[in-house]
Amino acid sequence: MPQSPLPRVVVGSRNPNRIDRGLFPDGVDIRSQKEAVDSAERVVFAAVYPEHYYTLVGSATRLNSGEQSNAEKLAELFPESRVVKGFNVISAWALQAGVHDGSRQVLICSDCSTSKDTVLQLARSMGFSPMDVGGLCQSRDIEEAPLILFPSWGGQNNFHQLPLVTMNETLPAVALVTLALVYLPGLVAAVFQLCRGTKYKRFPRWLDHWLCRRKQLGLLSFLCVVLHAVYSMCLTLRRAAGYTLLNAAYHQVKADVENSSVGQQVWRSDLYLSCGILGFGVLTLLAITSLPSVGNAFNWREFTFVQSGLGYTALTLSIMHTLFFGWDFAFFPVAYPYYLPPMYLLALILPCIVLGPWVVIAQFYISCFLYCQYLIKA
Ligand SMILES: Cc1cc2nc3c(=O)[nH]c(=O)nc-3n(C[C@H](O)[C@H](O)[C@H](O)COP(=O)(O)OP(=O)(O)OC[C@H]3O[C@@H](n4cnc5c(N)ncnc54)[C@H](O)[C@@H]3O)c2cc1C
Ligand SMILES: NC(=O)c1ccc[n+]([C@@H]2O[C@H](COP(=O)([O-])OP(=O)(O)OC[C@H]3O[C@@H](n4cnc5c(N)ncnc54)[C@H](OP(=O)(O)O)[C@@H]3O)[C@@H](O)[C@H]2O)c1
Numbered sequence: 001m002p003q004s005p006l007p008r009v010v011v012g013s014r015n016p017n018r019i020d021r022g023l024f025p026d027g028v029d030i031r032s033q034k035e036a037v038d039s040a041e042r043v044v045f046a047a048v049y050p051e052h053y054y055t056l057v058g059s060a061t062r063l064n065s066g067e068q069s070n071a072e073k074l075a076e077l078f079p080e081s082r083v084v085k086g087f088n089v090i091s092a093w094a095l096q097a098g099v100h101d102g103s104r105q106v107l108i109c110s111d112c113s114t115s116k117d118t119v120l121q122l123a124r125s126m127g128f129s130p131m132d133v134g135g136l137c138q139s140r141d142i143e144e145a146p147l148i149l150f151p152s153w154g155g156q157n158n159f160h161q162l163p164l165v166t167m168n169e170t171l172p173a174v175a176l177v178t179l180a181l182v183y184l185p186g187l188v189a190a191v192f193q194l195c196r197g198t199k200y201k202r203f204p205r206w207l208d209h210w211l212c213r214r215k216q217l218g219l220l221s222f223l224c225v226v227l228h229a230v231y232s233m234c235l236t237l238r239r240a241a242g243y244t245l246l247n248a249a250y251h252q253v254k255a256d257v258e259n260s261s262v263g264q265q266v267w268r269s270d271l272y273l274s275c276g277i278l279g280f281g282v283l284t285l286l287a288i289t290s291l292p293s294v295g296n297a298f299n300w301r302e303f304t305f306v307q308s309g310l311g312y313t314a315l316t317l318s319i320m321h322t323l324f325f326g327w328d329f330a331f332f333p334v335a336y337p338y339y340l341p342p343m344y345l346l347a348l349i350l351p352c353i354v355l356g357p358w359v360v361i362a363q364f365y366i367s368c369f370l371y372c373q374y375l376i377k378a
């Protein structure tokens with residue numbers, strides 16, 4: 001401001017002696033508030049919180065606490081002054097150091113066009129891009145402007161869902177994909193052996209590494225499932241869940257609906273929870289047998305039965321849990337905001353690829369068995 005076309009800058013303070021002189025550039029006077037205002041030739045900047053405006057008048061005048069903006073309150077306190085609103089969208093740091101980052105735009109409004117022109121010109125000479133937005137009644141919008149954070153993100157923000165709800169979507173998705181990654185290399189290995197026609201040939205290094213990492217991947221998946229189970233049990237303890245329930249009850253009462261239970265949804269929740277719990281139980285068995293002291297008590301066949309047989313059972317139950325959870329949601333357009341599929345559908349891709357060949361083989365065996373039965377009877 002000292003470099004602007006204003007002839008002289010005087011700073012007003014309740015206690016000028018307390019202010020460190022080095023705080024302002026040379027040529028800036030520091031006086032009492034009254035002296036500063038009296039010596040002003042053109043513009044007085046009021047940069048104090050509205051609760052402290054009374055110190056400018058010198059008495060504890062009560063302000064209208066209605067819907068007025070700060071600028072309107074100031075105009076009410078000083079009826080003989082012409083009030084211009086501006087600069088509140090610029091930080092103190094930018095005013096001091098110059099605008100390097102962020103917007104240069106300064107929104108300005110006033111009921112007096114001459115005063116507004118003076119401030120517009122001043123803002124321009126300070127390196128800002130002033131914008132005339134009209135009369136003082138616009139000051140309400142100007143005062144709201146710095147408080148708005150990405151308004152196009154939508155009315156109600158859902159950031160409160162990050163700690164629990166989003167975690168409880170991410171953890172099970174990671175668990176399911178990781179579980180599929182445990183059983184995928186066995187399948188790839190089998191395909192390699194079939195293609196080569198022998199099992200006495202080394203796998204490529206990447207597959208060897210992958211096969212050796214299955215225990216770690218399995219335990220990582222188990223950890224995610226344990227956390228997911230704990231998170232899921234806490235879902236109903238959330239305050240937001242209580243509000244949702246209360247709101248639903250209120251709407252139900254208002255709509256005069258006595259019983260809002262939907263049979264299909266009851267089936268859905270019971271089925272997905274049951275499959276999830278069973279899957280969790282089987283995975284716990286796998287985790288226990290992976291302890292060396294327990295694993296050593298099994299012979300090779302027993303260990304393979306538990307790890308491979310029960311492992312696939314856990315994978316199947318987990319897929320069923322997720323499918324029952326999704327139910328028919330994926331068939332509605334609402335499931336594809338921004339044209340992206342829901343998380344649970346993406347998490348199902350790899351597990352279904354792993355289980356797919358076994359389903360085909362099982363179908364083949366069942367068909368053969370039924371055909372043999374038919375031949376025997378015939
Ligand atoms: C909670 C949890 C704990 C786990 N703990 C363990 C653990 O302690 N130890 C462990 O090893 N795994 C562990 N796993 C991983 C996994 O359960 C086992 O590796 C399981 O045996 C994999 O079964 P599979 O049927 O996919 O593969 P496999 O039974 O290994 O074999 C599938 C097919 O791949 C081929 N194949 C695989 N490896 C070879 C090879 N080296 N040479 C030749 N052919 C091969 C064969 O054709 C075979 O028929 C754990 C998983 C979980 C979820
Ligand atoms: N800081 C920013 O980046 C920024 C950005 C945009 C808008 N604003 C707005 O600018 C105004 C001032 O903000 P600020 O950050 O500069 O605040 P501040 O530093 O706390 O206060 C500004 C001045 O008000 C006086 N003051 C402090 N406490 C007071 C009290 N209890 N009674 C009377 N006067 C008191 C002080 O002057 P003396 O002690 O010398 O009298 C002080 O220098 C606010 O309306 C704010 O919303 C600030």
Ligand code: HEM
Nearest residue numbers: 169172173175176225229232276277279280318322343344
């Ligand atoms: C004790 C066992 C389990 C319980 C109590 C349980 C509970 C739940 C609940 C309540 C949900 C719905 C969450 C929501 O409303 O957003 C859910 C979703 C899900 N669960 Fe489980 N679950 C269990 C085990 C498992 C297992 C073993 C897996 C797989 C490894 C799994 C994978 C998933 C997946 C992928 C979802 C969908 C997440 C989403 O997109 O919102 N769960 N589970």
